[in-house]
Amino acid sequence: xxxxxxxxxxxxxxxxxxxxxxxxxxxxxxxxxxxxxxxxxxxxxxxxxxxxxxxxxxxxxxxxxxxxxxxxxxxxxxxxxxxxxxxxxxxxxxxxxxxxxxxxxxxxxxxxxxxxxxxxxxxxxxxxxxxxxxxxxxxxxxxxxxxxxxxxxxxxxxxxxxxxxxxxxx
Numbered sequence: 516x517x518x519x520x521x522x523x524x525x526x527x528x529x530x531x532x533x534x535x536x537x538x539x540x541x542x543x544x545x546x547x548x549x550x551x552x553x554x555x556x557x558x559x560x561x562x563x564x565x566x567x568x569x570x571x572x573x574x575x576x577x578x579x580x581x582x583x584x585x586x587x588x589x590x591x592x593x594x595x596x597x598x599x600x601x602x603x604x605x606x607x608x609x610x611x612x613x614x615x616x617x618x619x620x621x622x623x624x625x626x627x628x629x630x631x632x633x634x635x636x637x638x639x640x641x642x643x644x645x646x647x648x649x650x651x652x653x654x655x656x657x658x659x660x661x662x663x664x665x666x667x668x669x670x671x672x673x674x675x676x677x678x679x680x681x682x683x684x685x
Contacts, residue, residue, distance in 0.1 A: 572669075572674040572675050572676065575672065580636055580672055581636050588640060591669075592640060597642065597646050597679075598667070599646050599650055600650055601646070602647075603646065603647060609642065610640065611643050612639075613640050614639045615638055617636060618635065618637055621668060628677055635671075636671035637669060637670060637671055638668070638669045640667045640668070642666065644665075645661050646661060646663075648662055
């Protein structure tokens with residue numbers, strides 16, 4: 516079989532391959548800069564208790580129950596992208612509160628941390644800054660493409676991020 520014998524078949528195959536390439540280029544998810552998102556930064560809302568802490572952690576400074584300060588949390592928040600997505604251009608992230616509390620107190624406020632039985636103390640952070648919701652899975656039309664407020668919860672001993680959320684208001 517040669518291309519000379521089947522020119523329409525060869526043309527058809529070229530068109531199919533070209534169509535697939537164009538479709539992928541048009542419909543691949545993209546972040547605010549227009550580039551496809553990095554799969555290593557696509558975060559779930561809750562992290563399993565057995566999940567490695569690598570990119571979602573504040574470095575502890577001791578082996579104490581509270582192994583780092585609120586200033587360390589603030590530094591982390593200001594130097595790392597919010598898990599839902601990047602801050603909308605023209606806006607900045609503003610930390611509204613950083614609260615140190617027990618895991619049970621955080622649960623009483625609506626955080627779902629019961630699976631983290633080894634966690635004693637947590638930092639609960641509330642932030643403001645118009646965020647893209649690039650990494651939020653939701654039904655079509657079920658969530659806005661941006662959110663004004665967000666929150667993160669960190670284990671105060673290990674520095675692991677345990678949860679992040681997009682609450683409607685602080």
